Amino acid sequence: MHEYSLVEALITRVEAEARRRGALKVHGLSVRLGELAGVDAGLFQTAYDTFRAGTICAEVPLTLTQVAASWSCPTCRAAIPRGAPLRCDACAGPARLDEGGDALTLDGIDLEIP
Amino acid sequence: MCTTCGCGDTELVPVELHEKILAGNDRAAKHNREHFLEAGVLALNLMGSPGAGKTAVLEATARAAAAKGWRLGAVSADLATDNDAVRLVKAGIPSHAITTGQACHLDADLVHRSLHGIAWQKTDVFFIENVGNLVCPAIYDLGQAANVVVLSVTEGEDKPLKYPTMFLAADLVIVSKCDLVPHLDFDMAKLDDALARVMPTPRVLKVSARTGQGMDQWVAWLEQQRLKHGLVGKVAGLAAHVHPPKA
Numbered sequence: 001m002h003e004y005s006l007v008e009a010l011i012t013r014v015e016a017e018a019r020r021r022g023a024l025k026v027h028g029l030s031v032r033l034g035e036l037a038g039v040d041a042g043l044f045q046t047a048y049d050t051f052r053a054g055t056i057c058a059e060v061p062l063t064l065t066q067v068a069a070s071w072s073c074p075t076c077r078a079a080i081p082r083g084a085p086l087r088c089d090a091c092a093g094p095a096r097l098d099e100g101g102d103a104l105t106l107d108g109i110d111l112e113i114p
Numbered sequence: 115m116c117t118t119c120g121c122g123d124t125e126l127v128p129v130e131l132h133e134k135i136l137a138g139n140d141r142a143a144k145h146n147r148e149h150f151l152e153a154g155v156l157a158l159n160l161m162g163s164p165g166a167g168k169t170a171v172l173e174a175t176a177r178a179a180a181a182k183g184w185r186l187g188a189v190s191a192d193l194a195t196d197n198d199a200v201r202l203v204k205a206g207i208p209s210h211a212i213t214t215g216q217a218c219h220l221d222a223d224l225v226h227r228s229l230h231g232i233a234w235q236k237t238d239v240f241f242i243e244n245v246g247n248l249v250c251p252a253i254y255d256l257g258q259a260a261n262v263v264v265l266s267v268t269e270g271e272d273k274p275l276k277y278p279t280m281f282l283a284a285d286l287v288i289v290s291k292c293d294l295v296p297h298l299d300f301d302m303a304k305l306d307d308a309l310a311r312v313m314p315t316p317r318v319l320k321v322s323a324r325t326g327q328g329m330d331q332w333v334a335w336l337e338q339q340r341l342k343h344g345l346v347g348k349v350a351g352l353a354a355h356v357h358p359p360k361a
Contacts, residue, residue, distance in 0.1 A: 001218060001250075002218060002219055002250035002253070002254075003219075004353050005221070006135055006136070009138055009139070010135050011135060012138070013133070013135070013137075013138070017129065018130070021127075021129070023127075024124060025234070027126060028272065031135070036278060036279050036282060037253065037279070038249065038250070038253040038279035038280075041255070045209070065229050066343060071314075084311065084316040085307070085310040085311050086278055086310065086312070086313065087310070091239065094314035094315045095281075095314050096314065097314075102279075102282075104134060104135050104136060104253065104359055105131075105132055105133060105135060106131050106132075106133050106134075106135055107130070107131065107132055108128055108129055108130045108131055108132075109128075109129045110126055110127070110128050110129070111126070111127050111128075111129055112125070112126055112127075113122050113124060113125050113126075113127045
């Protein structure tokens with residue numbers, strides 16, 4: 001259940017950013033989760049709902065954007081079919097994970113600034 | 115404040131960050147990595163299921179690498195007990211137990227604090243034996259030079275397909291307990307196929323800690339890693355254990 005430690009890191013970061021900008025309130029935050037980030041979206045949401053009580057995020061909705069993992073050849077750009085071996089049939093080279101497939105990022109925060 | 119008309123109303127400002135949630139851990143891991151490399155130490159993060167044979171592989175490593183004259187060291191993490199660290203000490207590997215309580219993984223700060231309990235600077239190869247778990251440890255950088263995942267043949271050929279993030283993070287997969295293959299309904303070709311579907315460039319060693327099968331290749335891989343990271347012939351020594359203020 002590392003989702004709990006991730007949420008703790010997330011809220012700590014939001015608090016620091018709000019403090020740094022002198023924000024009065026946080027109105028929203030958005031997080032991107034790649035399929036290969038090693039994080040379960042449902043558990044992440046549950047952990048957020050559990051931990052946000054008593055923090056600056058107590059009434060802040062979390063927007064989770066999930067990104068499916070996809071692979072392609074870095075040479076010819078051919079897409080690797082889902083579930084197939086991670087090599088390009090044409091170039092015989094290793095495939096590369098497309099951007100976002102392993103994302104575990106805090107994309108943005110909506111802050112109320114005086 | 116509203117700067118359009120000067121009415122004094124607050125403003126809702128969208129702040130774009132696009133920052134890794136584990137950025138704080140990554141900073142601590144960078145600090146650990148700098149320490150290891152400056153001291154000439156090859157640090158490896160050893161991961162795998164409970165019972166995969168991580169400790170047994172390290173015990174066998176002490177035997178197989180004896181001729182190299184390397185000084186080995188380890189920290190060994192479990193939720194409870196120091197059993198693995200005790201086993202490693204008996205095998206000749208100075209070790210320190212990290213008892214994580216309910217934590218299912220190591221993070222870079224935990225590793226850093228544990229280093230204060232062991233003379234890691236006086237080692238050539240230092241193993242961080244992670245908590246037995248194929249999920250959580252995969253996403254935490256500890257400051258290691260490489261990730262090694264131990265997978266035993268008793269776990270089944272499709273384990274990589276079930277836990278792709280762990281195997282994607284692996285620089286090397288050690289297939290352990292290979293001496294048991296004749297007694298099992300286990301197809302090594304199926305395992306190789308599964309690994310090829312989750313790792314673009316699978317690097318796999320098949321070993322038995324009990325018989326010593328594959329241990330020479332494992333020691334050779336360790337030597338390659340020491341070369342790759344510029345650690346062969348490096349004079350180990352750390353001028354000062356400096357901790358910069360946290361960002």
